[in-house]
Amino acid sequence: MQSELSEILLREGASLVGFADLRGLPAQGRQGLDYGLSIAVTLDPQIINTISGGPNHPYHQEYKRANTLLANLSRRAADFLADQGFRAVPKAPTGENFDKLTLSTELPHKTVATRAGLGWIGKSALLINKQLGASFRLSSVLTDAVFETADPVNRSLCGNCDLCVQACPVQAILNLNWEAGMARDSYYSAALCYQAGKGYSAALQIESTICGICIAVCPWTKKFMDRAKARAAETGSL
Numbered sequence: 001m002q003s004e005l006s007e008i009l010l011r012e013g014a015s016l017v018g019f020a021d022l023r024g025l026p027a028q029g030r031q032g033l034d035y036g037l038s039i040a041v042t043l044d045p046q047i048i049n050t051i052s053g054g055p056n057h058p059y060h061q062e063y064k065r066a067n068t069l070l071a072n073l074s075r076r077a078a079d080f081l082a083d084q085g086f087r088a089v090p091k092a093p094t095g096e097n098f099d100k101l102t103l104s105t106e107l108p109h110k111t112v113a114t115r116a117g118l119g120w121i122g123k124s125a126l127l128i129n130k131q132l133g134a135s136f137r138l139s140s141v142l143t144d145a146v147f148e149t150a151d152p153v154n155r156s157l158c159g160n161c162d163l164c165v166q167a168c169p170v171q172a173i174l175n176l177n178w179e180a181g182m183a184r185d186s187y188y189s190a191a192l193c194y195q196a197g198k199g200y201s202a203a204l205q206i207e208s209t210i211c212g213i214c215i216a217v218c219p220w221t222k223k224f225m226d227r228a229k230a231r232a233a234e235t236g237s238l
Contacts, residue, residue: 002147005080009039012076013069014186015136016040016129018116019147022107029107031089035149037141038109038116039073040064040132043215045228047211048135051223052216055200059212063137068094070139077141084235086145093139103190109138114180117150120157121178124214125188128157134214135220137157154180170196173214 006017019037030036047062074090081088092107110127113119119129126134156177165175170194184190197209216222 001084001104001143005077007039008080009073009077012073013041014039014073015042015132016118017119018113019119019149020112020115020117020152021147021149022115022142025111033087033089033142033144035143035145035147036112036115037077037143037147038113038118039044039070039077039104039139039141040113040118040129040136041069041073043135045135045225047214048212048221049225050216051212052065053202053213055210055212057174057206060204060206060208060210063208063212064208065104066137074139078143079142081141083146088141088143091139091140091142098121102166103194104184107140107182109140113138114154115149115152117153118122118152122156122164122214122220123162123167123175123177123187123204124173125178125184125190125193126214126218128155128218128220130220131224133224134218135138135221148206152180159184163217163218163219167213167217168177168193168196171211174195176229 009017018038022030022036023034031186044062045065047058051059070093078088078090110121113127119127122128128134158177162175165173170192172189175188176187200211201209
C-alpha cells in the first residue's frame with residue numbers, strides 16, 4: 001500500500017514523498033493520528049533564479065501553481081487511505097491559513113517533513129533538502145495508517161553558511177543552527193519576515209504574502225538550479 005501510494009503521488013506531480021512517525025509530537029496538533037505523509041512539489045528553478053532580489057509576478061504564479069497541486073495531491077492521498085479503511089486528514093499547503101497572532105500552525109508541514117527524513121530546517125526556517133535545496137512547497141496528510149518510516153532529521157546541515165542571513169532585507173534570520181525541539185523564535189523572526197512579505201505583496205498588488213529571497217540564495221538551491229540548467233541544456237529545452 002505504501003509504495004503504491006508513493007507511486008501514485010509521484011506520477012501525479014509530487015517531487016518528494018516521505019512517511020513520518022508522529023507519535024513523539026503532541027496529540028492535539030496531529031489530531032490524535034500517529035503517522036504522517038509529507039509531500040513536496042518543486043518550484044521552477046528558472047523562476048527561482050529571478051528572485052534573489054525579491055519576489056515577482058512569475059514567482060507568485062508559480063507559488064500558486066505549487067500550492068494548488070499540493071492541495072490536490074493531499075486530497076488524493078487522503079482519499080486513497082480512506083478507501084483502504086483508514087482515517088486520513090489532508091492538510092493544505094500553508095498560504096494565508098495560519099494563526100495571524102503567532103504566525104504559526106499547530107503542526108507545521110516542515111515538522112512532518114523532518115520526521116519523514118526529507119530534510120532539515122535551515123537558518124531561514126525553510127525546509128532544506130539535499131537534492132532540491134529550499135526550492136519546493138509542502139503539504140501533509142495525517143493518518144492512522146501504519147507506515148514504514150524514515151529516520152527523522154534532527155539537526156541542521158547549514159553549518160557556518162550565512163548567505164540567507166546576509167541576504168534577508170529585514171534581518172529576520174538570526175544565524176543559529178536549528179535542532180529538533182528548538183522554538184522557532186530562537187533562530188528566526190517570523191514577524192519581521194511577515195512584515196517584509198506584506199510589503200512585497202502590496203508592491204506587487206497580490207493577495208499572497210511572499211518573499212522567497214532566502215530560497216534563491218541558499219547554496220543547496222543553487223546546486224539544484226545548476227543541475228536543472230545542465231539537464232535543460234542537454235535536452236535542448238532552455
